[in-house]
Amino acid sequence: xxxxxxxxxxxxxxxxxxxxxxxxxxxxxxxxxxxxxxxxxxxxxxxxxxxxxxxxxxxxxxxxxxxxxxxxxxxxxxxxxxxxxxxxxxxxxxxxxxxxxxxxxxxxxxxxxxxxxxxxxxxxxxxxxxxxxxxxxxxxxxxxxxxxxxxxxxxxxxxxxxxxxxxxxxxxxxxxxxxxxxxxxxxxxxxxxxxxxxxxxxxxxxxxxxxxxxxxxxxxxxxxxxxxxxxxxxxxxxxxxxxxxxxxxxxxxxxxxxxxxx
Ligand code: DGL
Numbered sequence: 560x561x562x563x564x565x566x567x568x569x570x571x572x573x574x575x576x577x578x579x580x581x582x583x584x585x586x587x588x589x590x591x592x593x594x595x596x597x598x599x600x601x602x603x604x605x606x607x608x609x610x611x612x613x614x615x616x617x618x619x620x621x622x623x624x625x626x627x628x629x630x631x632x633x634x635x636x637x638x639x640x641x642x643x644x645x646x647x648x649x650x651x652x653x654x655x656x657x658x659x660x661x662x663x664x665x666x667x668x669x670x671x672x673x674x675x676x677x678x679x680x681x682x683x684x685x686x687x688x689x690x691x692x693x694x695x696x697x698x699x700x701x702x703x704x705x706x707x708x709x710x711x712x713x714x715x716x717x718x719x720x721x722x723x724x725x726x727x728x729x730x731x732x733x734x735x736x737x738x739x740x741x742x743x744x745x746x747x748x749x750x751x752x753x754x755x756x757x758x759x760x761x762x763x764x765x766x767x768x769x770x771x772x773x774x775x776x777x778x779x780x781x782x783x784x785x786x787x788x789x790x791x792x793x794x795x796x797x798x799x800x801x802x803x804x805x806x807x808x809x810x811x812x813x814x815x816x817x818x819x820x821x
Contacts, residue, residue, distance in 0.1 A: 561787045561788060562787065562788055563588055563589055563590045563787055563788030563789070563793045564586070564588070564589045564590070564628040564629070564783055564786070564787055564788070565589065565590045565591075565592065565625060565626065565627045565628050566582065566586070566589045566590070566591055566592070566627060566628065566629050566630075566631065566779065566783075567591075567592045567593075567594065567621060567622070567625055567627035567629070567630045567631070568582075568591065568592070568593045568594065568630075568631045568633045569594045569596070569614075569618060569621070569630065569631070569632050569633060569634065569637070570593075570594070570595060570596070570632075570633040570634040570637075570749060571595070571596050571597070571599060571600045571601060571602040571634050571636065571637065571708075572595050572596070572597050572600040572601070572708065572712055572750065572805070573595060573711075573712050573715055573750070573753070573805060573806065574633070574634065574708060574711065574712075574748060574749035574750030574751075574753065575593065575595070575631070575633025575634060575749050576593070576753070576811075576814040577633075577749050577750075577752040577753060577770070577772050577814075578631060578633040578656060578749055578772045578775055578776070579591065579593055579633065579814050579815065580772070580813075580814045580816075581772040581773050581775065581776035582631070582775070582776045582779050583814070583815060583816035584776065584816065585776045585777070585779075585780050586776075586779065586780055586783065586786060587790045587793070587816055588786045588787065588788045588789060588790050588793050589783075589786070589788070589793055590788075590793050590794055590795065591793075591795040591796070591815065591818075591820070592621075592625050592627065592795070592796045592797075592798070593795070593796070593797045593798070593815075593820065594621060594797075594798050594800065595797070595798070595799050595800065595805065596613070596614075596617065596800045597799050597800060597801045597803075597805060598799075598800040598801040599613055599800065600708075600709075600712075601636075601677065601708050601709055602634060602636040602637055602677065602679060603636050603677025603678050603679045603680070603703075603704075603705070603708060603748075604678075604679075604705075605679070607640055607679070610636070610637060610640055610641065610679070611640060611641055611644060614632075614637050614640075614641045614645075615641055615644050615645060615648060617800075618630065618632075618641075618645055618649070619648060619649060622649055622651050627651060628651075628652075628783060629651065629652045629653075629654065629779060629782060629783055630645075630651050630652070630653050630654070631653075631654045631655075631656075631775065631779060632645070632653060632654070632655045632656065633656055633749050633775075634656060634748075634749055635656050635657060635658060635676055635677070635680045635747050635748050635749065636676070636677045636679045636680050636748070638655030638656050638657050639655075639657055639658075639679075639680055639683040639685035639686055640679075640683060640685070642655040642657075652782050654775060654778050654779055654782065656749055656771060656775055657685065657686075657689065657747075658674050658676060658680065658686055658689055658745050658747035659745050659746075659747070659769045659771040659774070660672070660674060660686075660689040660690055660693050660694070660699065660745060661689065661692075661693035662769060662774075663697075663743045663744075663745045663767075663769045664693055664694050664695040664696075664697040664699070664743075665693075665695060666743065666767065667697050667742055667743040667767075668742055669739045669740060669741065669742040669743075670696060670697045670698060670739065671697065671698050671700070671734060671736070671739050671740060671741045671742060671743075672694075672697045672698070672699050672700070672741065672742075672743045672744075672745065673699070673700040673701075673702055673731075673732035673733070673734065673741050673743070673744045673745070674686070674699060674700070674701050674702065674744075674745045674747050675702045675704060675707070675729065675732050675744055675745065675746060675747060675748070675751065676701075676702070676703065676704070676745075676747030676748045677703065677704060677708060677748050678703035678704070678705060679703075680703070680747050680748065681701040681702065681703040681747070682703065686701070686747075698734075698736070700731070700732065700734050700741070702729075702731045702732050704728045704729075704748070705728075706724070706728060707725070707728040707729075707748065707750065707751060707754075708748055708750040708751075710724060710725060710728070710754070711750040711751060711753040711754050712750065712753075712805070714753065714754060714757075715753050715806065715810070716805065716806060722757070722761055725754065725757055725758070725761055726761050729744075729758060729761065729762070730763070732744045732766075733762070733763045733764065733766075740764065741766060742766055742767065743766060743767045743769060744766050744767070744768050744769065745769045746768055746769060746770050746771075749772070751770075752768075752770045752772065755768065755770070793818075794818070794821065795815045795818045795819075795820040795821070796820055796821045797811060797820040797821070808820065
């Protein structure tokens with residue numbers, strides 16, 4: 560049996576687990592290495608130069624250490640900034656996560672779309688360019704959230720996170736102008752789908768929440784080609800750059816397709 564493919568996922572913290580979960584579903588035979596750069600979390604609070612200076616060499620070290628077949632930058636705040644630098648520096652194929660503005664604007668009926676991301680992501684030139692190229696006549700509202708990624712991590716760790724705190728972060732996404740109101744919200748941070756059920760419940764009115772993870776998973780499979788190896792032999796590893804595990808192995812197994820990561 561040929562060796563499994565190795566997929567390395569990188570995020571500032573636990574949000575990339577929402578992307579991992581979808582990739583494991585479509586490629587269960589791969590070996591997974593998940594890196595949470597929690598020593599530098601949250602990326603949304605750092606300026607662009609610091610993120611580039613942190614992520615580009617760190618990903619280079621990870622590639623040298625783990626020789627992955629493919630790297631997923633499972634973080635919008637990083638992808639919208641470092642993807643071009645990474646592709647220029649390393650030969651390994653990269654898949655990024657960037658705001659799903661194109662499909663959201665193509666499917667919105669009210670032509671009112673909101674993009675919910677970190678303050679860093681909504682400020683990026685990359686995001687502005689997506690709106691210029693793909694708004695397709697929609698009015699796009701950018702909502703930069705300061706705390707939602709941290710609240711999502713707290714909730715995942717089982718800490719109490721009140722509805723009022725979540726609602727305060729998502730409320731600016733719900734815009735009514737004249738007879739039209741927002742019908743589509745792009746989740747432009749991989750942490751936010753961790754809160755999916757609560758976002759749906761707290762929304763002032765029903766909207767389509769666009770989580771790009773399934774599309775990212777399809778892209779990964781497309782780039783990797785046919786699966787290799789055996790599900791039972793495919794192990795998984797999770798590395799926190801702080802050196803301090805942030806979540807129990809049992810809670811993590813749900814994202815790793817039932818495997819307990821080392
Ligand atoms: N998960 C990250 C993203 O997709 C952001 C969280 C952070 O601020 O570090 O943008």
